[in-house]
Amino acid sequence: xxxxxxxxxxxxxxxxxxxxxxxxxxxxxxxxxxxxxxxxxxxxxxxxxxxxxxxxxxxxxxxxxxxxxxxxxxxxxxxxxxxxxxxxxxxxxxxxxxxxxxxxxxxxxxxxxxxxxxxxxxxxxxxxxxxxxxxx
Amino acid sequence: xxxxxxxxxxxxxxxxxxxxxxxxxxxxxxxxxxxxxxxxxxxxxxxxxxxxxxxxxxxxxxxxxxxxxxxxxxxxxxxxxxxxxxxxxxxxxxxxxxxxxxxxxxx
Numbered sequence: 001x002x003x004x005x006x007x008x009x010x011x012x013x014x015x016x017x018x019x020x021x022x023x024x025x026x027x028x029x030x031x032x033x034x035x036x037x038x039x040x041x042x043x044x045x046x047x048x049x050x051x052x053x054x055x056x057x058x059x060x061x062x063x064x065x066x067x068x069x070x071x072x073x074x075x076x077x078x079x080x081x082x083x084x085x086x087x088x089x090x091x092x093x094x095x096x097x098x099x100x101x102x103x104x105x106x107x108x109x110x111x112x113x114x115x116x117x118x119x120x121x122x123x124x125x126x127x128x129x130x131x132x133x134x135x136x
Numbered sequence: 137x138x139x140x141x142x143x144x145x146x147x148x149x150x151x152x153x154x155x156x157x158x159x160x161x162x163x164x165x166x167x168x169x170x171x172x173x174x175x176x177x178x179x180x181x182x183x184x185x186x187x188x189x190x191x192x193x194x195x196x197x198x199x200x201x202x203x204x205x206x207x208x209x210x211x212x213x214x215x216x217x218x219x220x221x222x223x224x225x226x227x228x229x230x231x232x233x234x235x236x237x238x239x240x241x242x243x
Binding site: 019055056057072074077078079081082083084085086087089090091092093095096097098099100101102132 | 154155167169197199200210212214215
C-alpha cells in the first residue's frame, strides 16, 4: 500500500513541468541564441545585488560597443530565457532596460551578439529574499 | 476588454539626438507555473513579442519569456533624423495583440 502511494505521488510529480532550469540548460539556451559559446567580455548588467521582492526586479543591460542583440538568461528560474532583444539601425545605444522575475538567488547572465558573429557574456550574483511566485 | 499601454517619450526631441523610449503594456504575464486558489494550475498566458518601428523601419524588438514581470516594461534609446510615425506592437498567447502609434515631432 505504501509503495502504491509512493508510485502515485511520483507519477503526479512527473506530470508537473520542470520548475527549475539548470546551468546546463542555460548554456544550451545561450548557445541557441548566440549561435556559439560566448567568451567572457565587457558587458554591464545593472541590477540590485540584494533584492527584496523577486517579482519585478529592474535590470539594465548595456554593451560598450555596437551590437545587433542583447539577451538575459538565468540558471535557476523555471526557464533559462528571460529576454532576447534585437536592435535596428535607428537604435542609439546598445542597451535596454526591463523588469524581471527572480525565483531564487542566482547569477544572472547577459550575452551580447555583434554583427560579425562575435558574442560575449558576463554574469552578476543577485540575492533574493522574497522570490517571485512562479511556482506557489 | 481594452488593453492599456503607456508609451513615454521626451517632450522635445532633436533630429539626430538620442532619446529614450519607454513602453509598458497591461498584461498579467501568467507563467504557467502557478496554481490558483482551487489548486488548479493557471494556464500560461504571456506576451511573447514586442516590436517598435519608425515609418515601418525596424528599430527594436524583444522576445519575452515567463521571467519578465507582469505589465512588461521595456526601455531603449533611439535616434531619428526626420519626423515620422513610431509604431509599437505587442503579441502574445491566446491571440493577444495590441498596437500603439505615436507621431514623432522633431524640434
